[in-house]
Amino acid sequence: MVLSKTASETDVSVHSTFASRYVRTSLPRFKMPENSIPKEAAYQIINDELMLDGNPRLNLASFVTTWMEPECDKLIMDSINKNYVDMDEYPVTTELQNRCVNIIAHLFNAPLGESEAAVGVGTVGSSEAIMLAGLAFKRKWQNKRKAEGKPYDKPNIVTGANVQVCWEKFARYFEVELKEVKLREGYYVMDPVKAVEMVDENTICVAAILGSTLNGEFEDVKLLNDLLIKKNKETGWDTPIHVDAASGGFIAPFLYPELEWDFRLPLVKSINVSGHKYGLVYAGIGWVIWRSKEDLPEELIFHINYLGADQPTFTLNFSKGSSQVIAQYYQLIRLGYEGYRNVMENCHENAIVLKEGLEKTGRFNIVSKDDGVPLVAFSLKDNKRHDEFEISEMLRRFGWIVPAYTMPADAQHITVLRVVIREDFSRTLAERLVIDIQKVLHELDTLPAKVNAKLAMAEEEEAKSGTVVKKTAIETQREVAAFWKKYVSERKTNKNKIC
Amino acid sequence: MLAATNATEEHVHSTFASRYVRAPVPRFKMPEKSIPKDAAYQVIHDELMLDGNPRLNLASFVTTWMEPECDKLMMAAINKNYVDMDEYPVTTELQNRCVNMIANLFHAPVGEEETAVGVGTVGSSEAIMLAGLAFKRRWQHKRKTEGKPTDNPNIVTGANVQVCWEKFARYFEVELKEVKLKEGYYVMDPEQAVELVDENTICVAAILGSTLTGEFEDVKTLNDLLTKKNEETGWGTPIHVDAASGGFIAPFLYPDLEWDFRLPLVKSINVSGHKYGLVYAGVGWVVWRNKEDLPDDLVFHINYLGSDQPTFTLNFSKGSSQIIAQYYQFLRLGFEGYKNIIENCMENMKVLKQGIENTGRFNILSKDIGVPLVAFSLKDSSKHTVFEIAENLRRFGWILPAYTMPPNAQHVAVLRAVIREDFSHGLAKRLVAHIEQVLKEMDGLPSRLQHKKTERETQEEVFRYWKRLVDRKRAGVC
Numbered sequence: 001m002v003l004s005k006t007a008s009e010t011d012v013s014v015h016s017t018f019a020s021r022y023v024r025t026s027l028p029r030f031k032m033p034e035n036s037i038p039k040e041a042a043y044q045i046i047n048d049e050l051m052l053d054g055n056p057r058l059n060l061a062s063f064v065t066t067w068m069e070p071e072c073d074k075l076i077m078d079s080i081n082k083n084y085v086d087m088d089e090y091p092v093t094t095e096l097q098n099r100c101v102n103i104i105a106h107l108f109n110a111p112l113g114e115s116e117a118a119v120g121v122g123t124v125g126s127s128e129a130i131m132l133a134g135l136a137f138k139r140k141w142q143n144k145r146k147a148e149g150k151p152y153d154k155p156n157i158v159t160g161a162n163v164q165v166c167w168e169k170f171a172r173y174f175e176v177e178l179k180e181v182k183l184r185e186g187y188y189v190m191d192p193v194k195a196v197e198m199v200d201e202n203t204i205c206v207a208a209i210l211g212s213t214l215n216g217e218f219e220d221v222k223l224l225n226d227l228l229i230k231k232n233k234e235t236g237w238d239t240p241i242h243v244d245a246a247s248g249g250f251i252a253p254f255l256y257p258e259l260e261w262d263f264r265l266p267l268v269k270s271i272n273v274s275g276h277k278y279g280l281v282y283a284g285i286g287w288v289i290w291r292s293k294e295d296l297p298e299e300l301i302f303h304i305n306y307l308g309a310d311q312p313t314f315t316l317n318f319s320k321g322s323s324q325v326i327a328q329y330y331q332l333i334r335l336g337y338e339g340y341r342n343v344m345e346n347c348h349e350n351a352i353v354l355k356e357g358l359e360k361t362g363r364f365n366i367v368s369k370d371d372g373v374p375l376v377a378f379s380l381k382d383n384k385r386h387d388e389f390e391i392s393e394m395l396r397r398f399g400w401i402v403p404a405y406t407m408p409a410d411a412q413h414i415t416v417l418r419v420v421i422r423e424d425f426s427r428t429l430a431e432r433l434v435i436d437i438q439k440v441l442h443e444l445d446t447l448p449a450k451v452n453a454k455l456a457m458a459e460e461e462e463a464k465s466g467t468v469v470k471k472t473a474i475e476t477q478r479e480v481a482a483f484w485k486k487y488v489s490e491r492k493t494n495k496n497k498i499c
Numbered sequence: 500m501l502a503a504t505n506a507t508e509e510h511v512h513s514t515f516a517s518r519y520v521r522a523p524v525p526r527f528k529m530p531e532k533s534i535p536k537d538a539a540y541q542v543i544h545d546e547l548m549l550d551g552n553p554r555l556n557l558a559s560f561v562t563t564w565m566e567p568e569c570d571k572l573m574m575a576a577i578n579k580n581y582v583d584m585d586e587y588p589v590t591t592e593l594q595n596r597c598v599n600m601i602a603n604l605f606h607a608p609v610g611e612e613e614t615a616v617g618v619g620t621v622g623s624s625e626a627i628m629l630a631g632l633a634f635k636r637r638w639q640h641k642r643k644t645e646g647k648p649t650d651n652p653n654i655v656t657g658a659n660v661q662v663c664w665e666k667f668a669r670y671f672e673v674e675l676k677e678v679k680l681k682e683g684y685y686v687m688d689p690e691q692a693v694e695l696v697d698e699n700t701i702c703v704a705a706i707l708g709s710t711l712t713g714e715f716e717d718v719k720t721l722n723d724l725l726t727k728k729n730e731e732t733g734w735g736t737p738i739h740v741d742a743a744s745g746g747f748i749a750p751f752l753y754p755d756l757e758w759d760f761r762l763p764l765v766k767s768i769n770v771s772g773h774k775y776g777l778v779y780a781g782v783g784w785v786v787w788r789n790k791e792d793l794p795d796d797l798v799f800h801i802n803y804l805g806s807d808q809p810t811f812t813l814n815f816s817k818g819s820s821q822i823i824a825q826y827y828q829f830l831r832l833g834f835e836g837y838k839n840i841i842e843n844c845m846e847n848m849k850v851l852k853q854g855i856e857n858t859g860r861f862n863i864l865s866k867d868i869g870v871p872l873v874a875f876s877l878k879d880s881s882k883h884t885v886f887e888i889a890e891n892l893r894r895f896g897w898i899l900p901a902y903t904m905p906p907n908a909q910h911v912a913v914l915r916a917v918i919r920e921d922f923s924h925g926l927a928k929r930l931v932a933h934i935e936q937v938l939k940e941m942d943g944l945p946s947r948l949q950h951k952k953t954e955r956e957t958q959e960e961v962f963r964y965w966k967r968l969v970d971r972k973r974a975g976v977c
Contacts, residue, residue, distance in 0.1 A: 030599045030612060033833040042831035043568035046593075046823065047575070054586040056578045061586065064816050066578040071540035077574055078544070081553045081563040083773075083780040089551040089558065089898050096543075102527045115527065124621050127815040135670055153650070165799060166815055172797065173632055173813070174671070276580075276816060283580040284781075284818040300669065302662060316670070316813055318624040318663055319561050319773060321781045321821075326543065334539035336530040401586050 017044045054401050060419045060433075061403040063213075063247055063277040063373070067424035072330050075323075076282070082322040085313075093322045096329045097122045100275075103332050105289045107253050108245075108262040108271055119296055120289035121315055122275075122325050126246040127166035128316050129272035129288035133242050134170045134204075136270065136290065139297045141204040144238075150201075158198045159207040160190025161408045162214050164246070167207065176204065182410045188367070189217050192224040196231050205240050205269070210248030210261055214407060214416070216373030218248055218261065225265040232267075240269040240295075247373045249273030250280070254341040255348065256371070269295045275328045278373075280335070280343065280423055285324035343423050347374035350430050351421045357434030363441060367416050374421040379414060385449040388415045394440040400433060514541045551898050557916040557930075558900040560710075560744055560774040560870070564921035569827050573779070573820035581819040582810075590819045593826040594619045597772075600829055602786045604750050605742075605759040605768050609789075616793055617786035618812055619772075619822050623743040624663035625813050626769035626785035630739050631667045631701075633767065633787065636794045638701040641735075647698075655695045656704040657687025658905040659711050661743070664704065673701065679907045685712045685864065689721040693728050702737050702766070707745030707758055711904065711913070713870030715745055715758065722762040729764075737766040737792075744870045746770030747777075751838040752845065753868070766792045772825045775841065775870075777832070777920055782821035840920050844871035847927050848918040854931030860938060864913055871918040876911060882946035885914045891937040897930060 017023065022041035027049070056066040068076075079093070087094040098117065105118030112118055123129045138155055145152040156177035159167055163180070171178035181194045189212050199206060206228060208219045221243055232238055243261060245252070250273060252259050262271060268291065275285035290296045301314045335343065351374040358364045358378050368377040380388055388404040395402050407414045419433065514520065519538035524546070553563040565573075576590070584591040595614065602615030609615050620626045635652055642649045653674035656664055660677070668675035678691045686709050696703060703725060705716045718740055729735055740758060742749070747770060749756050759768060765788065772782035787793045798811045832840070848871040855861050855875050865874040877885055889901040904911045916930065 027596075028600065028830065029596045031603045032600045032829050032837075034835060035833045036836035036839075037831060037833070039566050039568045039831055042827055043572060046572060046827055046830065049589050049593075050572075050576070050823070053579070053589045054583075056580070056586075059583060059586050062580055062583055064580040068578075069536050071536040073574065073577070075540060075543060075547075076577065077570065079547070080570070080573065080779050081565075082550065083553070083556075083559055083561040086551075086556060086559055089553075089556050092546050092550045096546075099524075099526045103525065103529045106528045124814045125816045128813060131813065169799065169813070274816070282577050282818060283816045302666060316625065316628065316666070317621045319622045319771070319780045321779060321818075324818075326547070330539055330543055332529055333525055333542070334534060334536055336533045338531060339533035340529075342533075 017041050055399060057424060058399050059401045060425075061401055063274070063420050063422070064283045065276055065280050066282075066422060068280070068282060068327065068331075069334075072327050072334075075326055075330055077323075079322045079326050084320050084322040084325060085318050087313075090322065093326065097325045100325065100328050100332060101287065101289065104249075104273065104287050108249070108289060110263045110289060110291060118289060119291075119293055120287060121313075122328075123286040123288060123315060124284055124317050124320060125276065125286040126164075126244070126272050126274045127169065127286075129274075129286040130166050130242075130244060131170050131174070131316060132314060133270040133272055133288050133290075134174060134176065135300060136296050137204040137240065137242065138174060138176060139300055140295070143297065154202045155204045156200070156202050157205055157207060158195050158203055160195070160209065160212075160219070161410075162189055162212045163207065163209065164213050164244070167244070177202075179203075183408060185411045185414060188212065188215050188407065188411065189219045192220055192227055195224060196227040199228070199231060199237070199239050201235070201237055203237070203239050205242045207242045207244055208261075210243055210245040210252060211373040213247075214405070214418070215368040215377040216247070216375040217369050218252065218256075218259070218372050221261040221268070222265060225267045228267055239267075241265070241267045243268055243271045245271050246274040246286075247277050250278035250340065251344055251373060254337070254344045263291055275324065278344070279328060280331050280340075281324050281327045283324075284321070285328055344374070347421045347423065347425070350374070350425060350427050351376055353427055354419060354421065354430040354433065357431065358437070361434075361438060361441065367414075368418075375418060376421070377416045377418045379416045383415065386444040386447070388417045390444060391437070391440055392417060394443065395436060398436045398439075400436060510535070514538050552896060554921060555896050556898045557922075558898055560771070560917050560919070561780045562773055562777050563779075563919060565777070565779060565824065565828075566831070569824050569831075572827055573824055576819045576823050579819040581817050581822060582815050584810075587819065590822065594822050597822065597825050597829065598784065598786065601746075601770065601784050605746070605786060607760045607786060607788060615786060616788075616790055617784060618810075619825075620783040620785060620812060621781055621814050621817060622773065622783040623661075623741070623769050623771045624666065624783075626771075626783040627663050627739075627741060628667050628671070628813060629811060630767040630769055630785050630787075631671060631673065632797060633793050634701040634737065634739065635671065635673060636797055637792070640794065651699045652701045653697070653699050654702055654704060655692050655700055657692070657706065657709075657716070659686055659709045660704065660706065661710050661741070664741070674699075676700075680905060682908045682911060685709065685904065685908065686714050686716045689717055689724055692721060693724040696725070696728060696734070696736050698732070698734055700734070700736050702739045704739045704741055705758075707740055707742040707749060708870040710744075711902070711915070712865045712874045713744070713872040714866050715749065715753075715756070715869050718758040718762060718765070722764045725764055736764075738762070738764045740765055740768045742768050743771040743783075744774050747775035747837065748841055748870060751834070751841050760788055772821065776825060777828050777837075777840065778821050778824045780821075781818070782825055841871070844918045844920065844922070847871070847922055847924055848873060850924055851916060851918065851927040851930065854928065855934065858931075858935055858938065864911075865915075872915060873918070874913045874915045876913045880912065883941045883944075885912045887941060887947070888934070888937055889914060891940065892933060895933045897933060 017040050020041060022037050082090055082093060101120040102118045105120055110118055141155060142152045156179050158179045161180040161183050168178060179198050181190045195206055208221045208224055210218050228239060252261060270288060270290045272288045275281045275287055276283045301312045303312055355366055355376045363381055364378040365381055366378050368375055392402050392404040402417055402419055404415055404417050406412050514537050517538060519534050579587055579590060598617040599615045602609060602617055607615055638652060639649045653676050655676045658677040658680050665675060676695045678687045692703055705718045705721055707715050725736060749758060767787045769785045772778045772784055773780045798809045800809055852863055852873045860878055861875040862878055863875050865872055885901040889899050892899050899914055899916055901912060901914050903909050
């Protein structure tokens with residue numbers, strides 16, 4: 001006689017994952033669970049929840065690389081257990097970082113001798129790189145002011161209002177005032193003339209962006225350099241320039257080699273670039289390069305003594321993975337100059353295809369320029385009935401993640417959609433996106449306008465032209481409420497953080 | 500008719516038959532041309548063979564092994580940029596769950612379903628800088644309302660602190676007031692620490708799991724003494740616990756040890772997910788007691804597609820893999836699993852310690868209670884030093900670091916072996932055998948140090964001592 005047991009009583013290890021009891025409990029959210037569970041169950045449960053994340057490759061909001069060759073994936077996986085900071089234990093990995101720094105410094109025309117080691121470091125991203133560069137400027141400026149016997153308690157930095165949020169973080173955390181040059185409609189980058197006007201004796205540096213996050217434009221660093229040289233001659237303040245080339249640093253040298261934006265300009269003292277944007281590496285790597293040793297105050301560098309060997313280090317992060325550094329070196333030698341140029345040219349071409357497809361619909365204004373970071377920023381010609389945010393929402397249904405933003409001050413009435421063209425965004429995907437956008441437009445045309453949109457439009461029109469649109473009493477009431485709500489929430493939050 | 504080998508199709512050649520392995524690797528300039536991916540992979544892979552083996556690196560607390568299922572999850576998430584919170588809501592949710600679980604583990608005073616205040620970071624360095632920033636800003640606010648000067652903040656720690664505290668102090672312009680160590684006492688003395696506290700002190704930092712000896716500092720005594728001093732002075736000086744190593748040990752092995760938010764003055768705690776949190780390098784956690792301890796003006800609000808997400812980190816874009824791996828470990832192991840692993844580490848630590856003691860040549864500096872590591876020094880270092888032992892052990896593949904202690908115990912040099920999850924009993928026995936072998940070999944060699952010193956040599960030794968002192972000031976301990 002065979003006695004049957006209920007499923008839950010047979011040997012647990014026999015059950016397939018979805019037959020086990022582990023998929024019947026809710027996942028822990030506040031407290032660590034008491035007991036262990038089998039690794040297959042843990043893997044499956046987490047993998048399944050993550051299916052509801054967006055698809056990274058369809059995330060057109062991000063500049064950050066989402067695809068690498070399988071050979072590189074192999075290298076990444078092999079080094080996943082190497083703690084990068086153990087320089088003495090992993091000398092080859094450390095050497096690879098140094099080679100990357102040298103190669104990038106040369107790419108930016110740093111004034112180095114043939115076999116001279118460049119001054120720079122790998123970071124977790126451009127945020128850390130910018131904080132390090134800013135720290136160096138702050139310390140240099142403080143030392144100079146102390147030597148002159150002048151006060152050094154009010155450092156400031158001059159940038160455009162289009163800066164990425166990490167500059168604001170730097171300013172707030174390191175207690176430096178941020179003096180922003182406001183934008184205006186039609187001019188979405190920092191105006192060099194206005195920037196130089198804002199420079200005063202407390203300015204530690206002027207930060208220019210090569211590849212603005214909003215519309216991909218390159219700022220005119222050469223003009224900034226020339227104007228600032230003139231001002232420096234008059235004032236004797238010697239204000240330097242930092243170039244935030246997070247996106248543009250791996251584009252300009254390949255597509256626009258004649259464009260002077262890097263160390264060829266004498267006032268540029270440091271440059272940061274994101275390895276994980278057009279450096280074509282997964283998220284987690286950035287680089288900062290200084291012109292020369294003098295631009296990095298020695299007192300900021302720590303010396304670690306492991307088993308006798310001295311290694312200088314100047315980073316905010318300590319332990320971190322080595323995979324991305326190795327991946328960056330892989331890309332630099334695998335692709336070479338020719339390879340990077342080919343990839344950038346492809347991106348540029350595909351951006352043009354997308355742009356022309358959008359223009360053909362007749363419904364959009366293109367806000368981005370042809371030159372710059374390969375992206376297409378566009379806004380609706382007529383957003384009275386439906387706005388860009390609605391288009392963005394509806395595109396999600398097809399799987400596309402296309403963000404909609406309002407511009408920073410003083411162009412807040414402009415809303416744009418932005419598509420970033422990365423290495424893995426092929427022409428067919430571009431054409432498919434245009435088709436899907438057309439589908440969305442057709443659908444929206446058949447839907448009634450949202451009340452909010454109408455009110456928002458009314459506000460915008462007032463701001464733009466000063467004319468008053470006729471409103472019913474309740475619409476006016478709603479508008480008043482919406483205005484105060486917006487005012488209060490703007491004061492509380494920092495709106496329009498750009499990434 | 501035979502064609503020359505290099506005239507056949509390029510793509511036919513196996514990697515080591517191609518011309519790509521005959522060229523020197525680029526070190527200063529980007530190469531002009533592309534090379535095939537197989538060649539690129541092989542060339543780099545081969546150079547990396549000369550790195551140390553991470554699993555034999557006994558210097559590091561950082562995890563070097565994870566289950567293959569977790570590796571799979573990590574690889575699948577490698578192209579997810581963690582900061583895109585709106586695009587990857589589940590990954591963001593996983594981070595929040597980890598923060599809640601860790602806050603709970605540390606007895607944060609949060610309600611049953613209340614969200615804890617904390618964040619995932621790239622490591623304890625970032626975590627400590629964020630915690631320090633919060634303390635600095637709170638102190639500045641307080642002083643401003645009192646109408647007192649805010650230009651001289653300081654922080655009180657032991658001289659055994661990890662280098663990231665010195666970085667924090669230097670980069671964020673806070674003075675570091677260090678309690679000196681002494682021979683036989685290698686952690687911060689709570690009494691001396693409280694004495695050093697003044698009106699400009701933004702916090703006192705205690706370490707749970709000192710890097711040098713693995714010892715847990717007595718946070719409870721510190722709390723009690725500081726409470727008394729606060730009553731007298733009215734300064735309200737808080738405590739931060741750097742539990743980088745100990746945070747994932749104490750709750751499982753010593754649950755009755757009061758070191759966390761059970762002590763009222765503890766306002767924030769950091770822990771490394773990549774140490775005994777059992778995740779690969781690249782994740783740390785900082786948790787605050789409650790919302791008041793994190794000044795709102797330090798928090799940035801990101802607005803993506805309409806939804807508001809508060810963020811307070813130094814890094815922005817970074818990978819998601821380690822966060823997902825941390826949640827995997829919490830879910831997979833649970834309290835029971837973590838406890839088993841740490842107990843194993845302690846057992847293997849005792850095996851190693853016993854073996855080293857049995858050689859009769861070493862003093863053990865580490866305690867039995869604390870982080871599972873063995874720190875040991877030579878009883879007699881007149882002929883040979885621990886630095887030589889470390890060098891010789893490299894031949895066998897072991898990486899065992901040798902350090903001198905910080906002031907005022909700089910004359911003490913130690914070797915330190917950290918016992919991680921993947922250091923089994925067998926490896927412990929093998930290490931002891933190799934140490935014995937090295938000792939035997941060294942005994943047969945003449946000493947590198949002279950017995951009788953000439954005056955010149957004495958002078959040189961004095962010079963070296965002072966040089967080391969100067970270097971020590973800038974040297975970091977890890």
